[in-house]
Amino acid sequence: MSTTTTPGAADAAAVRRAIASAARPPRPGALSTALAFGWRGVLKIKHVPEQLIDVTATPVLFLLMFTYLFGGALAGSTAAYLDYVLPGVLVMSVVFTTVYSGVALNTDLTKGVVDRFRSLPIRRSAPLLGALLGDSVRYVLAGTVVLGFGLVLGYRPDGGVLGAVCALALVVVFSFGLSWVFTVVGLVLRSPTAVLNGGFLVLFPVTFLSNVFVDPATLPGPLRAFVAVNPISVLATAARSLVDGRPDGTAIVVSLAVAAALAAVFLPVTTRLYRSR
Amino acid sequence: MTGQPALAVEATGLQKSFGDTRAVAGIDLAVPAGAIYGVLGPNGAGKTTTIRMLATLVRPDAGRARVLGHDVVTEGDAVRGLVSLTGQLASVDEELTGRENLVLIGRLLGHRRPAARARADELLEAFGVAAAAGKLVKHWSGGMRRRLDIAASLVVTPQLVFLDEPTTGLDPRSRNQVWEIARALVAEGTTILLCTQYLEEADQLADGIVVIDHGRVIAEGTPGQLKASVGTGALHVRLVDPARRAEAARVLESLVGPVALEPDPAALSATCADARRAAIGMGELGRAGVGIADFSLGRPSLDEVFLALTGHPARTGPAAGEEPAATLEEQAS
Structure with a gap:
């Protein structure tokens, strides 16, 4: 076999040379391993762009449906409603994308590749941190699609480009915190489909029972109380205030605090579960 | 190193x-x-x-x-x-x-x-x-x-x-x-x-x-x-005339090793510790004029190793042994 020169065959002599020539580089730092895993996440978006269609099509459909079907009835005119609903749909689209962090992690675990990562001399949390870096690229893309689509429909934010960028940044940071919830779900449930279904089972009601689509003023008392404390409402209020160019300091700080709290609780749980798998 | x-x-x-x-x-x-x-x-x-x-x-x-x-x-x-x-x-x-x-x-x-x-x-x-x-x-x-x-x-x-x-x-x-x-x-x-x-x-x-x-x-x-510890494997023989199987079994039993009769009435096999003895056994059958349709010397399988080492067969049934292969093929397709 060692003399086989068929194309597509391993060449034993070359294998020996390759083994003998390998240099051992110094161990990489935590940042460069996280960046390498982030690069992996971006490559996956590049190779499987369909997954982005999934997360952007739903909000775009909602945007169209709510604006043109209910917009006139809810806010007097479709244009006025678009002003109200667009920041909300921005929140929804990016928040929905966090479920895919859990799905991606669960998919990895069903394959052998996690064994490879875990047998490397790197920090065991590096794949998780890196995956979320890659995911934040996905969040930015999902948010940009919604904002861009809004512009096409005639949405003109008072806060200008700066307001829109700040709103997007806030939503992405919030989602970074929220995604640790779904990495835990991804580590606990058995299959990627279960993670997807479970995630949306929670996110759908939480997103709809908020001020994303309707002004809560008309809601019955107990529901209005829930909507008021729902973090998604707070985030939508904060995003609205930013795109309108009148930042609501309280809503912004509360959104960031919720994100930090979610990360503080669920990040350690994620790393512990990941280590013990 | x-x-x-x-x-x-x-x-x-x-x-x-x-x-x-x-x-x-x-x-x-x-x-x-x-x-x-x-x-x-x-x-x-x-x-x-x-x-x-x-x-x-x-x-x-x-x-x-x-x-x-x-x-x-x-x-x-x-x-x-x-x-x-x-x-x-x-x-x-x-x-x-x-x-x-x-x-x-x-x-x-x-x-x-x-x-x-x-x-x-x-x-x-x-x-x-x-x-x-x-x-x-x-x-x-x-x-x-x-x-x-x-x-x-x-x-x-x-x-x-x-x-x-x-x-x-x-x-x-x-x-x-x-x-x-x-x-x-x-x-x-x-x-x-x-x-x-x-x-x-x-x-x-x-x-x-x-x-x-x-x-x-x-x-x-x-x-x-x-x-x-297991021997070379098993000698499998199929005769032209099933009527002579008992005679062939006696020859192989004495020259090669313990004989098992197979479901096919013309076939039998002998546990074989040494390939040379299988050759001697086959030679003797030829000299006795027993017609041979087919014969082979099987390498010992993992099952035979286990049988020899533990007295019980390996727990892998034929189906269990195929499992990983099927998985890989599924992935390849």
Whole structure:
């Protein structure tokens, strides 16, 4: 076999040379391993762009449906409603994308590749941190699609480009915190489909029972109380205030605090579960 | 590889249970450095769990193991810096290309991007998969995937490689290539711990073999010693005339070994300790004028090894033995 020169065959002599020539580089730092895993996440978006269609099509459909079907009835005119609903749909689209962090992690675990990562001399949390870096690229893309689509429909934010960028940044940071919830779900449930279904089972009601689509003023008392404390409402209020160019300091700080709290609780749980798998 | 201890792996009393299942029930291992050491056993014998404990992926419930002089529990990071694992299912990312897989591993091991790329290309070339380097791995064949998997283990040359069933589900040509690679690795001074359920594979590659079953070591030795304990296999004979089977059975019983009559009324087989005796037995049948339709000398299967060592057949039914192959084929298609 060692003399086989068929194309597509391993060449034993070359294998020996390759083994003998390998240099051992110094161990990489935590940042460069996280960046390498982030690069992996971006490559996956590049190779499987369909997954982005999934997360952007739903909000775009909602945007169209709510604006043109209910917009006139809810806010007097479709244009006025678009002003109200667009920041909300921005929140929804990016928040929905966090479920895919859990799905991606669960998919990895069903394959052998996690064994490879875990047998490397790197920090065991590096794949998780890196995956979320890659995911934040996905969040930015999902948010940009919604904002861009809004512009096409005639949405003109008072806060200008700066307001829109700040709103997007806030939503992405919030989602970074929220995604640790779904990495835990991804580590606990058995299959990627279960993670997807479970995630949306929670996110759908939480997103709809908020001020994303309707002004809560008309809601019955107990529901209005829930909507008021729902973090998604707070985030939508904060995003609205930013795109309108009148930042609501309280809503912004509360959104960031919720994100930090979610990360503080669920990040350690994620790393512990990941280590013990 | 100076400064490497004489034993690459030293384990005593390793145990691991998953729920009520005792996967590993007390395994001792002493794997000499610089050779291929085979761990032979049927599906579910505890091979993979043992390897996963040694590669620091699973923490043992009891017992101790040192890999290249480092304790797998207290010095896991040092162990991970010296070993590579090639898992039972290919441990590569199917949604990346072959080159991206190797560049990723290179970067995770500390190479800068240009060095990681150069190393990836060198390995892709040496392993004969350069032509497919830019394609997503999920479109690769099982054999190519397995070679990429091994290449990923060699981005930085490890001192010890764990090969977990590296040829299960591969066609003979791909299997031979994996064997060539394993031999090349050892020639460069790397130690290999090879898990396999194929006696032939252990025979071809391993300098020493340990046989495990039900999570315990049941035999240990060189391939030669192991084979001597089972014999060469079985001599299968089919006669032209079924009426002469009793006569043929007497001849083979006296010259070759214990005879079993097969369901086919013209067929019989004899356990054979030595190929030379099979030749003598066949010669005697010829001299006696017994017409032979067909005969063959079978190599001992893992089942026969187990039968000889434990008195019970290996727990792998024919279906269980096919399982990994089917999985790989599914992935390849």
